[in-house]
Amino acid sequence: MGSTSPSPPRKKRLVLLGATGSIGTNTLRVLRAHPDKLELVGIAGHSNWAKLAAIATEFRVPHVGIFDDASFNTARAEISAFPAGTALHHGLDGLNALATLPDADVVLVAVVGTTGLAPALAALAAGKDLALASKEILVLAGKFVMAAAREHGAALLPVDSEHNAVFQCLAGHPGSAVRRIVLTASGGAFRDWPADQLARATPADALRHPNWSMGPKITVDSATLANKGLELMEAKWLFNLQPAQCQAVLHAQSIVHCLVEFFDGTMLAQLSPPSMTFPIQHALLHPERRAGVEPPLDLARLFSLDFRPVDESRFPLLRIAREAMEAGGVAPAVYNAANEIAVAAFLQGRIPFLAIPPVVEQSLGLISPADPVDLASVLAVDADARRIAAEQLRRYSL
Numbered sequence: 055m056g057s058t059s060p061s062p063p064r065k066k067r068l069v070l071l072g073a074t075g076s077i078g079t080n081t082l083r084v085l086r087a088h089p090d091k092l093e094l095v096g097i098a099g100h101s102n103w104a105k106l107a108a109i110a111t112e113f114r115v116p117h118v119g120i121f122d123d124a125s126f127n128t129a130r131a132e133i134s135a136f137p138a139g140t141a142l143h144h145g146l147d148g149l150n151a152l153a154t155l156p157d158a159d160v161v162l163v164a165v166v167g168t169t170g171l172a173p174a175l176a177a178l179a180a181g182k183d184l185a186l187a188s189k190e191i192l193v194l195a196g197k198f199v200m201a202a203a204r205e206h207g208a209a210l211l212p213v214d215s216e217h218n219a220v221f222q223c224l225a226g227h228p229g230s231a232v233r234r235i236v237l238t239a240s241g242g243a244f245r246d247w248p249a250d251q252l253a254r255a256t257p258a259d260a261l262r263h264p265n266w267s268m269g270p271k272i273t274v275d276s277a278t279l280a281n282k283g284l285e286l287m288e289a290k291w292l293f294n295l296q297p298a299q300c301q302a303v304l305h306a307q308s309i310v311h312c313l314v315e316f317f318d319g320t321m322l323a324q325l326s327p328p329s330m331t332f333p334i335q336h337a338l339l340h341p342e343r344r345a346g347v348e349p350p351l352d353l354a355r356l357f358s359l360d361f362r363p364v365d366e367s368r369f370p371l372l373r374i375a376r377e378a379m380e381a382g383g384v385a386p387a388v389y390n391a392a393n394e395i396a397v398a399a400f401l402q403g404r405i406p407f408l409a410i411p412p413v414v415e416q417s418l419g420l421i422s423p424a425d426p427v428d429l430a431s432v433l434a435v436d437a438d439a440r441r442i443a444a445e446q447l448r449r450y451s452l
């Protein structure tokens with residue numbers, strides 16, 4: 055009898071939505087380090103077709119999605135920039151098609167905002183594992199995303215650094231053992247600014263994050279601490295916690311990403327340098343551990359870890375987020391939508407930095423936080439909240 059050599063272990067086949075962004079770029083670094091473990095079978099972005107073409111060429115990606123109409127048409131005209139035989143997908147249908155590719159095992163959603171919701175749900179319904187960076191999706195529709203993951207037996211792998219950290223600390227512990235989780239907040243660009251200068255803070259100021267290099271929307275959210283508010287809501291869904299069990303602490307170094315406190319008073323923390331390659335690799339190779347893309351913390355070098363309570367008078371969007379979580383129902387969806395509108399207006403120079411929290415708070419006051427009966431009702435609230443928040447902008451316009 056002839057001997058048969060064992061077939062090599064199959065690679066995980068990945069679809070990456072948001073491939074051209076900050077998370078996308080860090081994911082590509084992880085892929086370059088582990089070509090024997092990970093294979094890219096689909097990528098998508100909004101409009102940067104030339105960057106998608108470069109990624110498709112480097113990683114020999116057969117499926118490419120482009121959301122924007124004009125960019126899709128340009129890409130079609132410039133198809134020679136893509137590898138021969140590339141299938142181009144278009145719009146939201148295109149993202150959904152990528153998320154359900156028969157060839158894919160895991161879909162990483164890293165599209166800014168909530169556009170990734172439908173593809174995320176489609177991926178889960180098709181039984182794909184979902185690696186989730188886009189926290190806004192859980193804030194908008196956590197109830198429905200978690201139900202879809204349960205129903206289809208799909209794994210939900212947190213990519214957001216703090217949530218990936220909690221995921222790691224919880225391993226081997228029943229949920230009933232957890233008293234609370236504490237997410238760390240860097241304090242963002244204005245952590246050390248005198249409060250009386252915040253009224254003059256510009257978009258360029260807000261985009262100077264002390265520790266992380268990220269897309270513009272999340273970087274402004276870090277400066278207002280809306281990012282931490284969204285992350286508390288994200289954690290509630292991912293780890294099935296009560297709002298009061300989800301807390302935040304200021305930690306300037308962004309080296310400790312979470313603390314998980316158990317009922318016996320023990321806390322576990324997760325530490326790694328402030329780079330997204332660590333959580334992305336953890337989520338994509340899970341449960342395997344391998345050498346990472348970047349060196350770990352060097353304990354031979356002097357560094358300190360500081361923790362202090364968040365001053366909510368300085369960062370009102372954290373208080374408003376806690377109140378929205380307590381109110382429940384669609385209040386978190388309103389928080390998210392109004393924040394997105396306010397941040398976009400701030401980045402366009404239309405409102406001052408200090409107008410972001412009142413726009414969100416006033417929008418919350420104008421929509422009743424009823425429990426959503428279905429996904430359609432959540433999406434309707436999302437649209438209403440965007441319209442109402444846009445009306446609030448007028449009070450603050452520059």
Ligand SMILES: NC(=O)C1=CN([C@@H]2O[C@H](COP(=O)(O)OP(=O)(O)OC[C@H]3O[C@@H](n4cnc5c(N)ncnc54)[C@H](OP(=O)(O)O)[C@@H]3O)[C@@H](O)[C@H]2O)C=CC1
Nearest residue numbers: 072074075076077099100101102121165166187188268269
């Ligand atoms: N950056 C980080 O370190 C972290 C980010 N996150 C979350 O990950 C998500 C992405 O953030 P980040 O990478 O910083 O954002 P970026 O702004 O850097 O990138 C956004 C990505 O989304 C794509 N995109 C935007 N709109 C669409 C659309 N309608 N259809 C398809 N693709 C679209 C962009 O494409 P194009 O380039 O063509 O415009 C780009 O690839 C956010 O939800 C953020 O909260 C969470 C934790 C950390």
Ligand SMILES: CC(=O)[C@@H](O)[C@H](O)COP(=O)(O)O
Nearest residue numbers: 214215239240241242276281
């Ligand atoms: C890298 C990451 O996960 C971001 O969400 C990060 O948390 C932003 O930093 P801060 O919100 O702590 O400023």
Ligand SMILES: [Mn+2]
Nearest residue numbers: 214215216285
């Ligand atoms: Mn985070």
